Amino acid sequence: MKTRKSVAIGLCAAAILSLSACGSGSSGGDSGSDNSGNGQLIVYTNSGSDGRDAWLEERAAEDGFDIRVVQIAAGDLANRIVSEKNNVQADLVFGLNNVEYEKLKAEDTMEKWEPEWKDEVDLSLGDPDGYYYPIVIQPLVNIMNKDLENPPQDYTDLLSDEWTDKYTILGFGGGTGKTMLAGFLVRYTDPDGELGISDEGWETIRQWIENGHMETEGEDYVGAVIDGTRPICEMWGSGVLQNENERNTKFQIMSPEVGVPYVTEQVAILKGRNNTEKAIEFANWFGSAEVQTDWMNEFGTVPCNESAFEQAPNEVKEFVGSVHQQEIDWAFVAENLDAWVEKVELEFVQ
Amino acid sequence: MLAKKRVSIPELILKIAVAWALIAFVVYPVISLLFQTFWHNGTFSAGVFGKVFSSARAVQSLKNSFILAFTLVVTVNIVGTLCVLFTEYWDIRGAKILRLSYMTSLIYSGVVLVAGYKYVYGETGFLTQFLSHFFPGMDPGWFVGYGAVVFVMTFSCTQNHMMFLKNAIHSLDYHTVEAAKNMGASGAAIFFRIVLPVLKPTFFAITILTFLTGLGAMSAPLIVGGEDFQTINPMIITFSRSTYSREVAAFLAVILGAATIILLSVFSRVEKRGNYVSVSKTKAKLTKQKINNPALNVIAHIAAWLMFLIYMLPIVLIVIYSFCDYNTIMTGEITSGSFTLENYQKLFTSIKAVQPYLVSIAYSLGAALLAALISIICVRFVRKSKNKLNTLFEYGALIPWLLPSTLIALGLTMAYGDRNPLIFNKVLVGTTVILLTGYIIIKLPFSYRMIRAAFFAVDDDLEDAAKCMGAGTFYTMRKVIVPVILPAVMSVVILNFNGLLSDYDLTTFLYHPLYQPLGIVIKAASDENASIDAKCMSFVYTVVLMILSSIALYFGQGNGMQAIRRWKQRRLEKKVYRKQAGNDG
Numbered sequence: 057m058k059t060r061k062s063v064a065i066g067l068c069a070a071a072i073l074s075l076s077a078c079g080s081g082s083s084g085g086d087s088g089s090d091n092s093g094n095g096q097l098i099v100y101t102n103s104g105s106d107g108r109d110a111w112l113e114e115r116a117a118e119d120g121f122d123i124r125v126v127q128i129a130a131g132d133l134a135n136r137i138v139s140e141k142n143n144v145q146a147d148l149v150f151g152l153n154n155v156e157y158e159k160l161k162a163e164d165t166m167e168k169w170e171p172e173w174k175d176e177v178d179l180s181l182g183d184p185d186g187y188y189y190p191i192v193i194q195p196l197v198n199i200m201n202k203d204l205e206n207p208p209q210d211y212t213d214l215l216s217d218e219w220t221d222k223y224t225i226l227g228f229g230g231g232t233g234k235t236m237l238a239g240f241l242v243r244y245t246d247p248d249g250e251l252g253i254s255d256e257g258w259e260t261i262r263q264w265i266e267n268g269h270m271e272t273e274g275e276d277y278v279g280a281v282i283d284g285t286r287p288i289c290e291m292w293g294s295g296v297l298q299n300e301n302e303r304n305t306k307f308q309i310m311s312p313e314v315g316v317p318y319v320t321e322q323v324a325i326l327k328g329r330n331n332t333e334k335a336i337e338f339a340n341w342f343g344s345a346e347v348q349t350d351w352m353n354e355f356g357t358v359p360c361n362e363s364a365f366e367q368a369p370n371e372v373k374e375f376v377g378s379v380h381q382q383e384i385d386w387a388f389v390a391e392n393l394d395a396w397v398e399k400v401e402l403e404f405v406q
Numbered sequence: 407m408l409a410k411k412r413v414s415i416p417e418l419i420l421k422i423a424v425a426w427a428l429i430a431f432v433v434y435p436v437i438s439l440l441f442q443t444f445w446h447n448g449t450f451s452a453g454v455f456g457k458v459f460s461s462a463r464a465v466q467s468l469k470n471s472f473i474l475a476f477t478l479v480v481t482v483n484i485v486g487t488l489c490v491l492f493t494e495y496w497d498i499r500g501a502k503i504l505r506l507s508y509m510t511s512l513i514y515s516g517v518v519l520v521a522g523y524k525y526v527y528g529e530t531g532f533l534t535q536f537l538s539h540f541f542p543g544m545d546p547g548w549f550v551g552y553g554a555v556v557f558v559m560t561f562s563c564t565q566n567h568m569m570f571l572k573n574a575i576h577s578l579d580y581h582t583v584e585a586a587k588n589m590g591a592s593g594a595a596i597f598f599r600i601v602l603p604v605l606k607p608t609f610f611a612i613t614i615l616t617f618l619t620g621l622g623a624m625s626a627p628l629i630v631g632g633e634d635f636q637t638i639n640p641m642i643i644t645f646s647r648s649t650y651s652r653e654v655a656a657f658l659a660v661i662l663g664a665a666t667i668i669l670l671s672v673f674s675r676v677e678k679r680g681n682y683v684s685v686s687k688t689k690a691k692l693t694k695q696k697i698n699n700p701a702l703n704v705i706a707h708i709a710a711w712l713m714f715l716i717y718m719l720p721i722v723l724i725v726i727y728s729f730c731d732y733n734t735i736m737t738g739e740i741t742s743g744s745f746t747l748e749n750y751q752k753l754f755t756s757i758k759a760v761q762p763y764l765v766s767i768a769y770s771l772g773a774a775l776l777a778a779l780i781s782i783i784c785v786r787f788v789r790k791s792k793n794k795l796n797t798l799f800e801y802g803a804l805i806p807w808l809l810p811s812t813l814i815a816l817g818l819t820m821a822y823g824d825r826n827p828l829i830f831n832k833v834l835v836g837t838t839v840i841l842l843t844g845y846i847i848i849k850l851p852f853s854y855r856m857i858r859a860a861f862f863a864v865d866d867d868l869e870d871a872a873k874c875m876g877a878g879t880f881y882t883m884r885k886v887i888v889p890v891i892l893p894a895v896m897s898v899v900i901l902n903f904n905g906l907l908s909d910y911d912l913t914t915f916l917y918h919p920l921y922q923p924l925g926i927v928i929k930a931a932s933d934e935n936a937s938i939d940a941k942c943m944s945f946v947y948t949v950v951l952m953i954l955s956s957i958a959l960y961f962g963q964g965n966g967m968q969a970i971r972r973w974k975q976r977r978l979e980k981k982v983y984r985k986q987a988g989n990d991g
Binding site for chain 2: 098100104105124126127128129131132135136139140141142143144145146227228229272273274276279394395397398401402403405406
């Protein structure tokens, strides 16, 4: 009986110890072979939902690329890449925006490279240091009910009593809400102001938030725009076209004189894997005019690749033509955005 | 002497192993996270203090969280206890159906649950529309704020009562009730003086859990809290995702953690004073009590069936809506053309779609079992040893309650993102094990606390008797103790399994990219940014999860196993019969 007991206790101990032992199996010493990943490329993106991941895997397979697309929520993707720095799991990443890529650059997680299609895109949208390159543009706008009369022309118009509780501000945890906030704040840049923003700027933001409605979980804010209960709402570029198609409606687009923030999805090669050459080959293929045209036709994106954009359907061209890009110093934004969001969340949001 | 020493060696190894696991995976990640967030360049950063307390929103949300926690302790205990009494203790008509409806709180939760309540009581809700026929002047947006949050959470957080209080009430010794009856005690006296005292340890444990649920409330305040009743947890989750604001998140979490510590120590002090074991060694099975007062009997029946309605309406609507198209869900107007099977067809577009289910089931089951096992071991160490140091095992197991799961995940990635001597120079981030580790960690405190409560039902005399007859520690454990605590352990495993199945907050930081668990897939499919079908898909996935959870419950609660045993028995009988018939022929 005593031996049985000893054996049992030993087993328990072994079970607990094995917890760590398993861990060592797939990491650590043999990380070299692990990272080569039998030739399959692992692609991280926040832009793989809605069947985009499966489509890309299939389309890549047609042209001889064995890839696995892993969709990760925008808020977590950069965090994950940074935390996996010492046990890199993915070969490349696409999606995100300049602010997030600046963080990745600061953590030394990317390889420098040069795409074959670099002459076909506006390089000022990407990285001057050559770590990431633009593929898709998302203008961030305010959509408005199609019958809204005398619509506001700019954010600053929203502060009046006329629009009290008539516009939805997206949560600052998400990419769109955060970047729209940044786009509004950078109009009031002041080196001596709190967090680089003048007092007037902070006061304007406070009024903007107090006079509007913050998105609450699970509410149908696009529906509120369509039925006119809250006729103005922030929206990302592909969302505008997608919602117009799916809900069979049209929106008015607010087009401020200073322009609207353009978020640019980029592609970059991650450091620390053995597949770098193959990854670059894939990035060359993915950013090419042909693939970007297919990507656009399938999912309504706005490609950076100029020859792809020429073939865009009229609605896409019309939408892009209705707005223009706001000039934003992304390095300044990247440096301060988290602090701005914290201040706004703590002091202004009700 | 020698023999004794030989016995203690494996036990010592086990103790060291468990202690190492707790230090490496619970204590160290938590400490390193707190250290890294609050300690900048050799000084403790106090700026966060001012940031939080000068924010009216943060202070109000903190207050609301505490108000909610204290309210829920009262309301959930009342409703939860009534649930158990109506189905297990008093003789109420239709108790079986009532039990099924009360148990719905065990199989779904989160955003979809609150959405379900909103479809009944919200602006376009079923009940609101019905009532506005009679009271045309009523405000359709009445179901918002403190009252609404308390209502939703009161009815959705009774799962611990349905599991643990039910187990406890069945371990009651009916002889004591009969004896009291013979001595002329009234129903009320029996209930308050005989039944309740035996249930006390379970009540303590459930009360702690309810308090923590209230502090950590997320979906209900977000969806029906309105502007006036937001709680702190959503803020903590948002802030913990940004490197810059992590110290605010950690600071807020530490405040909640401090409250938790105070509560835990108060309860364990109170608990130590009492003696909760019934004296009888041969327990008689509980018989349902008739409510003799006819007026009370009618009231009890009405209350029981009203609760039936409250529990059933949201879940029925969710199941119906999972078969509806988007417009129906948004407007709430169901017509004959609303129904579609398309939503379900999207579930299994390819064989690949099955993988997340398998991944999640494997991880959840593994973590649920291991957390229970480690908890049993720790409870034994704490209860059986005279050495005070062993209490440290208790603290170790309870530490994860101090931080929300998002921060625990971050702690793990920060601690083991690089080679660490504590785990033999391995990197955990990016492996398949780190998610399992995370799952075990976040389920450890709950498992420990509930299993500890179950150990109060173990009669020390039984154990001594077994030992006197020569049984070893392990044999006694297996044959005497485990049978007594098994119902509670099974309940713990099931609740943990169901809770982990669709977890997102922790999973998103730790999962291996090639093995995506269900929670990640669900979030991607039902994320509103994704597409218009997202809403429909979140209902479909909820129904799928309900089915998985129900299966787990069915087997875990014994009915399923019994059914299989019966079926085997019948097959055996048939075989024997056929053989006999063959022989006869």
